[in-house]
Amino acid sequence: MELLAAVSRGLIDLAQVTRVGTFRLPYPPGLQLALDRVVLAGLTRSRPVPGGIPELLSWSREKSPAEWWPLELPDGFLSADARLLHSDSKEITRTCAELASWGPDGVLEQEAVALLAELAEACGTVERFTACRDFLIQQPVILQYNPVKFLSPAVAHTWKLVQELYGAVPDRFQVDGRVYRCSGCSLLARPLAKNASWCEGGCRSSERVLESTHQPEQSRLLPLALRLFLALPGRTEQAVRSGLPARPRLLPRGLGLLELSSTDGTTCVLQVQARQEPVLAALQAAETAAGLAVPFHVVTPHDLAADPGYREAFEGSLPDSSQIRLLSADEFTTPRHATRTACERNDDA
Ligand SMILES: [Zn+2]
Numbered sequence: 001m002e003l004l005a006a007v008s009r010g011l012i013d014l015a016q017v018t019r020v021g022t023f024r025l026p027y028p029p030g031l032q033l034a035l036d037r038v039v040l041a042g043l044t045r046s047r048p049v050p051g052g053i054p055e056l057l058s059w060s061r062e063k064s065p066a067e068w069w070p071l072e073l074p075d076g077f078l079s080a081d082a083r084l085l086h087s088d089s090k091e092i093t094r095t096c097a098e099l100a101s102w103g104p105d106g107v108l109e110q111e112a113v114a115l116l117a118e119l120a121e122a123c124g125t126v127e128r129f130t131a132c133r134d135f136l137i138q139q140p141v142i143l144q145y146n147p148v149k150f151l152s153p154a155v156a157h158t159w160k161l162v163q164e165l166y167g168a169v170p171d172r173f174q175v176d177g178r179v180y181r182c183s184g185c186s187l188l189a190r191p192l193a194k195n196a197s198w199c200e201g202g203c204r205s206s207e208r209v210l211e212s213t214h215q216p217e218q219s220r221l222l223p224l225a226l227r228l229f230l231a232l233p234g235r236t237e238q239a240v241r242s243g244l245p246a247r248p249r250l251l252p253r254g255l256g257l258l259e260l261s262s263t264d265g266t267t268c269v270l271q272v273q274a275r276q277e278p279v280l281a282a283l284q285a286a287e288t289a290a291g292l293a294v295p296f297h298v299v300t301p302h303d304l305a306a307d308p309g310y311r312e313a314f315e316g317s318l319p320d321s322s323q324i325r326l327l328s329a330d331e332f333t334t335p336r337h338a339t340r341t342a343c344e345r346n347d348d349a
Helices: 003-015 029-044 052-064 092-100 108-123 126-138 153-165 223-241 277-289 310-317 327-335 342-348
Strands: 178-182 189-190 197-199 210-213 248-252 257-261 267-272 296-302 325-328
Touching: 003 052, 003 092, 003 108, 003 153, 003 223, 029 052, 092 108, 092 223, 092 277, 108 126, 126 153, 126 223, 126 248, 197 257, 223 257, 223 267, 223 296, 223 327, 277 296, 277 310, 296 327, 310 325, 325 327
Parallel strands: 267 296, 296 325
Antiparallel strands: 178 189, 178 210, 189 197, 248 257, 257 267
């Protein structure tokens, strides 16, 4: 698993440096090193191994790691159709991002946590941090920076605190001089051949609507880590927050936790997550729960929770003593007993 995570980190390094038409050897050293380790491990076990980085990339697009990985992977460790790279867009998948964040050498989610911690410090108060965090969730990809809008009195203070988190859109996301955003997940998107399209958030193609600008130099976007680990679950989090009878309190810890108090004085903490891989989600949830003295609920978008096997894999990977509950956003906010609050309600969900 550690080596698979290292390969995933290498693929992300490659994605960060690749500019269409300008790529030059050598490959990122982390990727080359991880490949060398894969080859050595495979050869000592007489298993097929990728002949080089181009073959590693094509295997990562075409096959699940369960099919090609030359080392043992625990049964059901990744979802059955997992890929490290998207088969058509060739972009990294959420599986790859989650693997890259796994373990003590994890990088991507950790980068999001570090950026949010710096922002919280710059904000000084939880109220200001909440406003900034909400801004990032709502605007992970700004198609067209509009100074009039961002410097208006209502937004200027927030923009001043968050603007340095935004960077230019990498060349490879420019297609025929346009940059695209998916209106479903608000993340980057791209049209593909044969009327197909891709978006970072993995929206269903029937629900994906692409917006675009023909002035890519005006576009700004958050780093990949914040797009995938903050903004993507953040959309569901904002819907959950507005559907609760009482306003939860944001705990500026990690990616952000929500604390809810019941009418009887009991408290619970929840985090909205949109992780593709239930086993990795459970391992992360167990780590978060270990630092809490109150019950912890993981809330996911409805589509994920409804995925066959997702709940079973999540629950099966929690430590025995864990009291973590996995709920879909709908389950969490739908009143079962109108007189009770969300914390109590979910004790018998
Ligand atoms: Zn989308």
